[in-house]
Amino acid sequence: MIHRSMIHKWVVIAWRLQLGSTFISFVSEMLPYDSVNRETANKLDAVVLAPDYRLAPQYPYPAALEDCISAIKFFLQDKVLAKYGVDPNRICISGDSSGGAFAATVAQLLQDDPQYKDNIKAQTLLYPILQTLDTLTPSYQTYEHGPFLSRRIAMKLTCLYLTDNKELPETILRNNHVPHESRHLFKFVNWSDFLPEKYKKNHVYKEPVLGNINASHPALMDNKVSPLLVNDSQLQRLPLTYILTCEHDIVRDDGLIYVTRLRNAGVPVTHDHIEDGFHGAISFATSPLHLQLGLRLRDKYISWLEENL
16 A cells, blocks of 8 residues: 555656667667666656657557557556556656657647646657658758768658658658648748747748658658647647757757747747757767766756756
């Protein structure tokens, strides 16, 4: 039997990038993220749940997302929360990179589900990948060749997650993969409307070229793959949010756009932008590198959780 006085712990449910794999199963080493999760649990006296999920290409979309949803719904059962002494009012969903996409999507889906809509207190998204509609935002252009994650590799991995269509990566690289009937979605990712001026620099917005639907894939237009594609009324229901973006990162602008859209919708958002940061940097916080940048990102993430959960 667990007394109410024992039910005090926070829980952080974390989905992590598979060390650059972006949903893909060719990398299995997860020690850096195990270290971050252990540090989070120890520093906060929190329960940290790091669910595994099926990986593409063996298990393409939506297998991984389904696993994430199943895991959190299982853990949100009263008997499971009580077993681990978790306060049901102090639950956070967290993710970095592709894990950030999962975390953002799961938060949206739970807020739309009457049974779970009040269960999540916060979401934390570290350099999240949030859309595949426009792959020529300023950050995609500026950091096309990396560091760490290049535009070409990111598109290949995204396509492997979604489909076995061999032509799709090149179509996305040309940025003409959106069918005519999905043109209305551009308003959700139009960086000229949502990016702060300092990040636009000398870039001029050009609407992506509308493509042939036969060369595309419907999941690319699905807001469960691209959480930025939901409307403002859905965003309004989201919980307290922390977003960390890195300057030297092709998906920098995904996070920046989400910050603006969430704030416009009235969601309380804390945003940290790391000027010397790059994609996946938190994975370098542990051995063998112990990179100071990774340690700094880890500490910012944990500090925000400590102050807000």
